[in-house]
Amino acid sequence: xxxxxxxxxxxxxxxxxxxAFETRAVHAGWTPDAETGAVMPPICMTSTYVQDAPGKPRNxxxxxxTQNVTRFALQDALxxxxxxxxxxxxxxxxAAVHTLMLTLKPGDHVVAGNDLYGGTHRLFTKIAARFGLxxxxxxxTNPEELNNLPQDTRLLYLESPSNPLLNITSLExxxxxxxKVGAQVAVDNTFASPALQNPIDFGVDFILHSTTKxxxxxxxxxxxxxxxxxESQKEDLWFHQNSAGTVNSPFDAFLTxxxxxxxxxxxxxxxxxxxxxxxxxxxxxxxxxxxxPGLATHPGHSIAKEQMHGGFGxxxxxxxxxxxxxxxxxxxxLEIYALAESLGGVESLIELPAPMTHASxxxxxxxxxxxxxxxxxxxxxxxxxDDLLADLEQALQKV
Ligand SMILES: *Cc1c(COP(=O)(O)O)cnc(C)c1O
Numbered sequence: 001x002x003x004x005x006x007x008x009x010x011x012x013x014x015x016x017x018x019x020a021f022e023t024r025a026v027h028a029g030w031t032p033d034a035e036t037g038a039v040m041p042p043i044c045m046t047s048t049y050v051q052d053a054p055g056k057p058r059n060x061x062x063x064x065x066t067q068n069v070t071r072f073a074l075q076d077a078l079x080x081x082x083x084x085x086x087x088x089x090x091x092x093x094x095a096a097v098h099t100l101m102l103t104l105k106p107g108d109h110v111v112a113g114n115d116l117y118g119g120t121h122r123l124f125t126k127i128a129a130r131f132g133l134x135x136x137x138x139x140x141t142n143p144e145e146l147n148n149l150p151q152d153t154r155l156l157y158l159e160s161p162s163n164p165l166l167n168i169t170s171l172e173x174x175x176x177x178x179x180k181v182g183a184q185v186a187v188d189n190t191f192a193s194p195a196l197q198n199p200i201d202f203g204v205d206f207i208l209h210s211t212t213k214x215x216x217x218x219x220x221x222x223x224x225x226x227x228x229x230x231e232s233q234k235e236d237l238w239f240h241q242n243s244a245g246t247v248n249s250p251f252d253a254f255l256t257x258x259x260x261x262x263x264x265x266x267x268x269x270x271x272x273x274x275x276x277x278x279x280x281x282x283x284x285x286x287x288x289x290x291x292x293p294g295l296a297t298h299p300g301h302s303i304a305k306e307q308m309h310g311g312f313g314x315x316x317x318x319x320x321x322x323x324x325x326x327x328x329x330x331x332x333x334l335e336i337y338a339l340a341e342s343l344g345g346v347e348s349l350i351e352l353p354a355p356m357t358h359a360s361x362x363x364x365x366x367x368x369x370x371x372x373x374x375x376x377x378x379x380x381x382x383x384x385x386d387d388l389l390a391d392l393e394q395a396l397q398k399v
Contacts (some may be wrong), residue, residue, distance in 0.1 A: 007216030021081065021195065022264045029077030029257065041073040043254045066242050068130060070250040074257045075225075078215070081194040081260075082207050084227035086234045088241045089253060093190065093210025094119050095246040096224030098127075100206060101187060102240045106132025108154040113140040113169060115162040115369060117188065117210075118357055139170040139184045141300060148176045153183040161191045161304070164289050164317060164377045165370055166351045168300025171202035171307050179203075190214070191315055192342075195267040197308045200229045214314070217266050248291040266382055267347065271311025273388060274380040280389055281318045286396050288374065291317040314380045315343060317353075323373040326399050327352050330376065333395035334386060343379035351377050 019027075030041050049061040052063040061067045071089055079087035090096040097120055104110070112124060114137040124135050138145040140158050148168075149156065156178045160169040169189065178185045186206040193214035199207050209215055211223040228237055241247060248256070271294075278292035290297075293304040294312030304312055320326045331339045335349040341357050350359060354373045358366060363373075380388065 007022050008048065024080055025077075025264050026261050028080035029073040029075070035251075038281060041070055041254065041257065044069045044154070044250045048297055052368070058133040063246055064250070065245055068247075068253070068258075069248050071253040073249060074248075076156065076259070077257060078194070078209070078211075079227055080223050082189075082227040082262075083198055083200050084207065084229060085231040086228055086237070087238050088226045088228075089248050089256070090224040090226070090241070090246045091248050091252075092222045093208070093212055093224035094123060096210075096250075097123055097188075097243055099237075099240050099246045099279065100201075100208065100226055101128045101133065101320050102244055103236055104128075104133055107134065109136065109150060109152045109157045111136045111138055111149055111153045112157040113159055114138060114169075115165050116157075116159055117163045117190075118360060120159075122360075127310060132149075135259045136362070140174060141167050145172060146170075146173055147180075149177055149181045149183065150360050151181055152182045153178065156183050156185045157188075159188040159191065160197075160307075161293055161300075161313060161315065163315075164357065166191070166293055166298070166300075166313075166315060166317060166374070168293055168298070168304045169206060170303045175203040182341065191313055191332060192308055193263060193267055193313075193344075194308055194390045195264050196271070196313060198376055200227065202307065203229070205229050205233070210258075211256050212342065213345075215257045215260050215263060215265065216269070217263060217345060218255075218312050219342065219345030219347065221252050221259070223252050223256050223338040250303065267311065267314070269382040270314030273311070273385045274314045274316050274378075275383065276385050277378065277388060277392065278379055280392070281316070284396060286320065286399070288321050289316050290320040291319075315377070317375055317377050319372050320374040320399070322399070324355055327374055327376050329399045330395050333398045334391055336383060337378070343377075345379070346382050347381040348381035348383060351379075352375055356373055 031040050047064045051057050075087040075089050098126055110133055129135055139147050139329040158169050173183050187204045188208045189199055190210045190213050207224040207227040211225050275294050278290055278295055281287050282290040293300055331350055337348045340349045353371050353375050358371050
């Protein structure tokens with residue numbers, strides 16, 4: 001096996017650190033092909049590469065799980081946008097989280113936030129725990145809990161904003177607390193995307209993404225990524241990505257990169273629309289509670305303002321007093337918002353965490369962490385904001 005990123009790495013990118021995020025989003029990871037001038041990367045559909053002599057692969061390209069030009073372009077683009085030393089992409093967000101767990105060893109103690117994506121919680125407690133990793137869940141928004149991490153903590157694993165309750169954890173405080181006990185920090189940055197938050201700037205060691213969401217952005221491809229802060233972690237991550245075979249396909253890498261090019265534009269509209277909807281819902285007489293980090297009433301608002309830039313994201317939650325019966329009625333009357341899990345695509349989606357994404361959590365535990373039966377989660381799309389407001393208004397009038 002040879003060099004991780006053969007064609008790749010910043011040497012081939014037509015961007016540099018002087019350029020703004022929007023410019024880098026368009027160009028990072030690829031320069032027009034030397035031979036043909038192709039402006040966009042090929043979908044390099046090959047499983048293997050011819051060798052010039054035994055053990056002499058051309059430019060290090062041996063086998064497509066190990067080296068693929070399309071995947072390298074996506075990995076390098078993401079690394080650039082997150083300010084990372086290197087990037088690795090995977091078949092799904094879960095494959096990315098799984099691969100990070102594979103770098104640990106039995107007995108290692110992972111302390112995780114208690115409001116996590118359900119699939120991550122399941123992977124930790126039902127799979128990784130079986131292989132001897134130890135998990136403790138804390139309320140990472142509570143400085144008391146954050147500042148008293150167990151001495152043997154190996155990794156602190158967080159989401160901010162979290163799914164579904166949009167809790168905000170101070171990344172600066174998390175890194176400080178982890179350093180005190182010699183632990184590393186991983187942050188799932190899926191909800192913010194690199195357009196709104198760059199955890200490596202705060203000293204976070206690993207950034208995870210479900211690129212299925214905002215990065216892909218069009219609800220047409222599943223994928224994941226890990227971005228690393230330290231060059232010294234590169235060999236280890238690459239070894240596990242290649243050895244476990246958790247890579248994404250060239251076609252998926254292409255689609256994800258195509259989506260990524262418009263991330264800043266899309267995020268700007270997602271944020272504007274979500275902000276307008278949050279303000280509308282907050283003052284609606286039928287709505288009991290509205291959760292959006294951009295609202296001054298959100299307990300994490302000032303921290304979010306400090307560590308996010310350009311907006312507070314496209315996700316929001318609200319609560320109706322009538323529970324599942326009333327929220328089920330609401331979704332029936334909506335015309336634009338599709339009833340579906342997932343998030344981050346151009347189209348607006350609505351889902352009910354209690355009977356849908358978080359149904360596997362026992363009702364008492366759901367209540368305890370704040371997922372009420374009447375909770376509604378919106379992934380606000382990039383449609384016309386007046387259409388989105390009018391659709392919600394007509395549906396709310398009927399429930
Ligand atoms: C969707 C999601 C994941 C899992 O990603 P997949 O691409 O669905 O495997 C992980 N974390 C967060 C925050 C998510 O929203």
